[in-house]
Amino acid sequence: MGWWIKRTLALLGLLAGGASQAADPGALEYAVKANFLYKFGDYVTWPADALGADGQPAILCVAGEDPFGEVLDSAVAGERIGAHPVLVRRFQQLAAETDCNIVFTRRDAAAVKAVMGRPVLTISEAGIGAVITFVISQNRVRFEIDQQAAAVNGLEISSRLLGLAVRVRPKAAP
Numbered sequence: 001m002g003w004w005i006k007r008t009l010a011l012l013g014l015l016a017g018g019a020s021q022a023a024d025p026g027a028l029e030y031a032v033k034a035n036f037l038y039k040f041g042d043y044v045t046w047p048a049d050a051l052g053a054d055g056q057p058a059i060l061c062v063a064g065e066d067p068f069g070e071v072l073d074s075a076v077a078g079e080r081i082g083a084h085p086v087l088v089r090r091f092q093q094l095a096a097e098t099d100c101n102i103v104f105t106r107r108d109a110a111a112v113k114a115v116m117g118r119p120v121l122t123i124s125e126a127g128i129g130a131v132i133t134f135v136i137s138q139n140r141v142r143f144e145i146d147q148q149a150a151a152v153n154g155l156e157i158s159s160r161l162l163g164l165a166v167r168v169r170p171k172a173a174p
Helices: 001-020 025-044 070-076 109-114 148-150
Strands: 058-063 086-091 100-105 121-124 131-135 140-146 168-169
Touching: 025 058, 025 070, 025 100, 025 121, 025 131, 025 140, 058 070, 070 086, 100 109, 109 121, 140 148, 148 168
Parallel strands: 058 086, 058 100, 100 121, 121 131, 140 168
Antiparallel strands: 131 140
16 A cells, blocks of 8 residues: 555544544545645556656646645645646636646536546546545545546546545446
8 A cells, every 4th residue: 555545544534533623624624635636646647748748747726716725735745746746726717728737626617627628637526527526425535536537538547546436437338
């Protein structure tokens, strides 16, 4: 099991009840999600030129409401997706031409639709057609994966990540 999975599971344990009464459960939830966001990228097979040349940043965009604040910036500081340092950008509205490799939006279906068909990993908190959707299950941050949405965006999700999902929607038959 990878070190990030162990670290995230430890955070999930805190979310499940090990956190002190003084801790803000919402803040802890978004700290866990912030760590998931960039880590998902390591379990995606991207088209050859999607992330650019080695050393170019992998751009993680937050579209619409930003529930993370500095927590996300701290989580990605010094982190990489393969050979690409992670860079965070924030947008109130996401346009189709916006340069993003990963897009997180809480509930903005227009943001997911704006990048549909491009090699972009979309992540949301609502069933709006994103590749990955966060869910809370038994007081833990979990996720579902839509392989059809991934295929539309030209992405392949690792079986290791699929195995951790609470639900996987398969690709449509050709």
